[in-house]
Amino acid sequence: MRRSRWVAALAVPLLLAACTAPGGSDSDAQAGVSLAPTDPPVTADPTAAGLVAVGVDGSSDGTLDTAALTSFPLLAASAQRCDGVPVPPDADPASVDAAQGDAAQGDAASVAIEVVAAYRQVLGVRCESTAGARTVYTDAASGRVWQGGELVSDAGHAIVSPAFAEVTGDDVADPFADVRFDTEGDLVLVHSDGTAWRLRADETDALLTDAGRVVRGSVRSGGAFVGAIATTAQVVPAPASAPLPAPPVPPAPVTPPAAGVDCAVAKCLALTFDDGPGPDTPRLLQILADKDVKATFFMVGSNVSRYPSTVKAIADAGHELANHTWNHPNLTTLSAGDMASEIQRTSQAIVDAAGQAPDALRPPYGAVDDAVLAEAGRDGMAVVLWNVDSEDWKSKNAQATHDRVITTAKQNGIVLMHDIHSWTIDAVPSIIDDLRAQGYTFVTVEQLLGGSMQPGTKHFSGG
Incomplete structure (x- = not known):
């Protein structure tokens, strides 16, 4: 997928993952898990969500649209790029390119952004640079931002990490750098080589933090992306088996009359x-x-x-x-x-x-x-x-x-x-x-x- 450096540079400061340790209780964690090979889930249509630029011919390169800054206040929730290089939202494109060039010289690469989830109040993006890739999720209902690792409890880390090392043959890689969910609620871990590994929803239930349940609930519901931060500052947790309490949603679309049909006559x-x-x-x-x-x-x-x-x-x-x-x-x-x-x-x-x-x-x-x-x-x-x-x-x-x-x-x-x-x-x-x-x-x-x-x-x- 082709990505515009200027679009990425504007979009990246908008989503920041707090670098805190994963939370959650380990009391319900399972003794072991089984990871199965799978394809990375296609969890979002960013064009339908209004998050990508679409040309007059209807085509799109899939990159975040700068116009989304005003369309979705959610995107202005953070002020730091995924790679840690701050870029002000009103930065001049030339200065952004220069900053990215300087960063690349210092072992920090420019970042490309891909939307991986845009459902209800949750926006998930995958930030990719030469230093690696990671997923970042933002909850519009609370304004909270999480890295993928924060969606899994401490006990989940201890259980899943060795299983991931075994199936990938890589005992160095962070299994939670690129964390996603599919529409069935399964947890999917994407390795840096592009391979993906699935953990069934029933095995995942005991391993998620409240943040993980919020993200999974939004993806599993498939509801329309809202993108406006609510006034509350409290994350609303949901039981793993229950639907997530919904944020404000757009009104139901008005169904147009059947083409050429006048029910007063037909x-x-x-x-x-x-x-x-x-x-x-x-x-x-x-x-x-x-x-x-x-x-x-x-x-x-x-x-x-x-x-x-x-x-x-x-x-x-x-x-x-x-x-x-x-x-x-x-x-x-x-x-x-x-x-x-x-x-x-x-x-x-x-x-x-x-x-x-x-x-x-x-x-x-x-x-x-x-x-x-x-x-x-x-x-x-x-x-x-x-x-x-x-x-x-x-x-x-x-x-x-x-x-x-x-x-x-x-x-x-x-x-x-x-x-x-x-x-x-x-x-x-x-x-x-x-x-x-x-x-x-x-x-x-x-x-x-x-x-x-x-x-x-x-x-x-x-x-």
Whole structure:
């Protein structure tokens, strides 16, 4: 990858790793670990994160963009380069080149920067010079900056270092100079020769510091990069198995209307799926992709937490993400606090997994009253029910599900199905084909309702 010295020189002072000893308790550390060869994880798209310069032709060399200084206040958090040579942010390019030249003469090389993580509030970069490479991570929620070694506890160092020396045949190299995580939560150690070694997430759990859990949580969630430092100065630790509490996130992108479709004229229909995601949801996503159909997923928070990668896949495919509470209770029977928790925890889980907040709530069983509408309004969501019920939960049969949807579909209808049922997913291909033959155009709920879907409003009756 080609890197601009001027871009690197401006970017490097922005991220500083504090040279303190790794912290964390060794009480939970394991007696040994096993490292397996792997490829260095591709954990960030810096272009999508807005961190690299993109030319008018759409190309990029992958280097940090100087414009990111103003776009992301996070990048101004430090004032020292990775190699220890301070460069003021407003330095003249000629003086920077001269300083780098002087540094090179004194055994300190100019530094090139590569983005290796840009998720939620965490930015990770790899700083490379002739003296070696190391990773540096900055947490926008606290303003803290860590070297890779600070993500692993003292006990982790003692356990992993000999294992790394054994697999690499190098008992001198620092195994934590270039530390990364993949989207499954595995710890990846990259050797100076470019080889990489993976430690499974279940073996890593006991070896991470709180800082390590913050970084791993951000990468594993895959949420959109935020990049603004919060006012708090306290790092928020998270259990190794739990999603990281989310920082402020950008608003959910507005889905444009389906190309050339006016639902006041066309026979629009919204397919919606409740109660997932589940084990079969990826199969449904493939069917929808093959049929070029966008749908809306009203997801249960406990399943979102269980299948975060599926939620991200739903979002990446352009489907609409929506809220169906955490544990699927009848909201009208709950206290105000319990109702708020059911709704807000689910929205937070969706943000953690996909980096965007839902703007539609479907109360379980279609049970809605003024209190539910008020809470939905406070949480920025409209209440969206349905007017075409597949009754897939009752029939437990693909053909019966298909027949009911085909015979009850109507223009501008919202179809209720469940992606937790395999027979429902079996029925989807023929449902789409037969409804298309009847002239229907498939849209998301947001595309169907448009500007009428305001927080606290109710749409359709649930039957």
